[in-house]
Amino acid sequence: MNKICEFCGKEYDTKHVVSKYCSIQCYWKSMKGKSAHNKGKPIDEWMSKEKQISRAEKISKTKKEGYRLGKYKINKELCAYWEGKKFSKEHKDNISKGNLGKKMKYKQPKKGNLTSFKKGQKPWNYIDGRSNFFGPGRYGDDWDKIRYLVYIRDKFTCQNCGIKRKSLDVHHKVPFLLSKDNSIDNLITLCRSCHMKIEQKWRRDNMNNKKLKQEIKAVNELRGDFLGR
Numbered sequence: 001m002n003k004i005c006e007f008c009g010k011e012y013d014t015k016h017v018v019s020k021y022c023s024i025q026c027y028w029k030s031m032k033g034k035s036a037h038n039k040g041k042p043i044d045e046w047m048s049k050e051k052q053i054s055r056a057e058k059i060s061k062t063k064k065e066g067y068r069l070g071k072y073k074i075n076k077e078l079c080a081y082w083e084g085k086k087f088s089k090e091h092k093d094n095i096s097k098g099n100l101g102k103k104m105k106y107k108q109p110k111k112g113n114l115t116s117f118k119k120g121q122k123p124w125n126y127i128d129g130r131s132n133f134f135g136p137g138r139y140g141d142d143w144d145k146i147r148y149l150v151y152i153r154d155k156f157t158c159q160n161c162g163i164k165r166k167s168l169d170v171h172h173k174v175p176f177l178l179s180k181d182n183s184i185d186n187l188i189t190l191c192r193s194c195h196m197k198i199e200q201k202w203r204r205d206n207m208n209n210k211k212l213k214q215e216i217k218a219v220n221e222l223r224g225d226f227l228g229r
Helices: 024-031 049-069 076-082 089-098 143-153 192-205 210-227
Strands: 002-004 011-013 168-172 187-191
Touching: 143 168, 143 187, 168 192, 187 192
Parallel strands: none
Antiparallel strands: 002 011, 168 187
């Protein structure tokens, strides 16, 4: 369907029957200087009674839920004092004049707040030594260097499917839990999907490995001790 843009006058093709403008830029340019269609009009002129009722019910429902959950607190005395009162125009003008040229002041966070930590400080929930058992930290401080050497050796290519420069992992041929071996000969570059498949296959094949079960049990016990379980 061919139409003519009401702002720039160009002819354009559209599927929408109610379309008036060829682009969003033309729409916003046409709206410049215009006010909203319902500005200064009573609500009954631009919204039906049914919509007004449903809207009021929705607002009251969300507010009631907020009060029930304790999100809002009601100061009944203050509400009673301000009921039916409004600021005068003079008072509003004085407030706006008083705020002219002022900048928002930054408040320093209180001690104990999570945002008050400075560089080099340890958070309240830090547990020393946890990284020796969980996450990449258990592979040692030089793990990043070893991993990068493996990537260079394998030319940033998955050694299983041959895909290049995707999200790559470094895989232990013999799991670290059993071997504690971070030598380059025990490491290989794999893409994320191949890594997951090989890990799952190895777990299925070695489900009855006693040494592995003992190591996993020991790590889980340590995890429980650190987390206070």
